[in-house]
Amino acid sequence: MVNIKTKEEIELMKHSGHINYLCHKLLEKNLRPGITTKELEDIAKKFMEENDCTSSTIGYEGYPGYLCISVNDEVVHGIPGKRKLKNGDIVSLDISIKYKGYHSDSAATYAVGTVSEKKKGLMEHTKEALYEGIKQVKEGATLGDIGHAIEQCAHKYHLGVVRELCGHGVGTELHEDPNVFNYGKPHTGMVLKAGMTIAIEPMLNLGTREVCMLDDDWTIVTLDGKPSAHFEHTVLVTKDGYEILTGE
Ligand code: MF3
Ligand code: CO
Numbered sequence: 001m002v003n004i005k006t007k008e009e010i011e012l013m014k015h016s017g018h019i020n021y022l023c024h025k026l027l028e029k030n031l032r033p034g035i036t037t038k039e040l041e042d043i044a045k046k047f048m049e050e051n052d053c054t055s056s057t058i059g060y061e062g063y064p065g066y067l068c069i070s071v072n073d074e075v076v077h078g079i080p081g082k083r084k085l086k087n088g089d090i091v092s093l094d095i096s097i098k099y100k101g102y103h104s105d106s107a108a109t110y111a112v113g114t115v116s117e118k119k120k121g122l123m124e125h126t127k128e129a130l131y132e133g134i135k136q137v138k139e140g141a142t143l144g145d146i147g148h149a150i151e152q153c154a155h156k157y158h159l160g161v162v163r164e165l166c167g168h169g170v171g172t173e174l175h176e177d178p179n180v181f182n183y184g185k186p187h188t189g190m191v192l193k194a195g196m197t198i199a200i201e202p203m204l205n206l207g208t209r210e211v212c213m214l215d216d217d218w219t220i221v222t223l224d225g226k227p228s229a230h231f232e233h234t235v236l237v238t239k240d241g242y243e244i245l246t247g248e
Pocket of ligand 1: 095105201
């Protein structure tokens with residue numbers, strides 16, 4: 001069932017999204033070679049607590065982190081730990097938080113120090129694919145329109161589109177209906193209505209689209225070991241477009 005949010009709910013979603021955005025900014029400032037992913041998690045945890053928010057991921061189906069941190073060939077759901085970031089790494093921070101019962105979800109991939117041109121392109125183009133998807137959003141558009149736009153953009157840059165994971169509705173639950181796929185056909189699938197809040201989140205790979213899971217039962221990595229990037233925003237559908245709830 002797809003939830004249409006009331007005005008009051010949208011206000012709470014906006015606040016949740018804003019704190020999520022600020023958490024991204026704070027972590028970005030702290031990214032540097034030598035910092036561990038656990039140290040980044042501690043910073044995020046403290047920030048969430050100071051802002052009356054809780055992590056949506058800790059304990060989610062047993063997930064052990066306050067956020068997901070995925071490095072290089074890790075696509076999503078990397079678990080914070082002792083790993084030290086190195087110059088040249090790219091790191092995806094996927095932050096999901098709850099404020100007064102309302103979740104927001106946002107991911108971005110950042111460079112640590114100086115990264116290769118290939119990695120830079122991957123990050124830029126994955127972000128571009130997210131925005132191509134977002135641009136489709138308005139009442140009357142379809143989920144297929146979003147997926148198609150993302151896929152087209154990825155193909156333009158010869159990037160692999162991960163198909164095992166997708167975006168989703170977001171609200172009183174972190175994952176609500178509908179599924180928001182990163183591929184599709186225009187004018188097909190569910191029709192969007194004003195008041196829906198959805199997380200759009202392309203995961204694009206420099207190589208093959210194929211992925212597999214590590215022994216920790218969480219971390220998804222690319223099958224060929226090439227880098228992957230992930231960008232995600234929580235977006236409100238409006239009558240004539242959209243509002244990004246996890247943006248500036
Ligand atoms: N933030 C992830 C998403 O974008 C959710 C991860 S669930 C977890 O949907 F348990 F792995 F954290
Ligand atoms: Co999400």
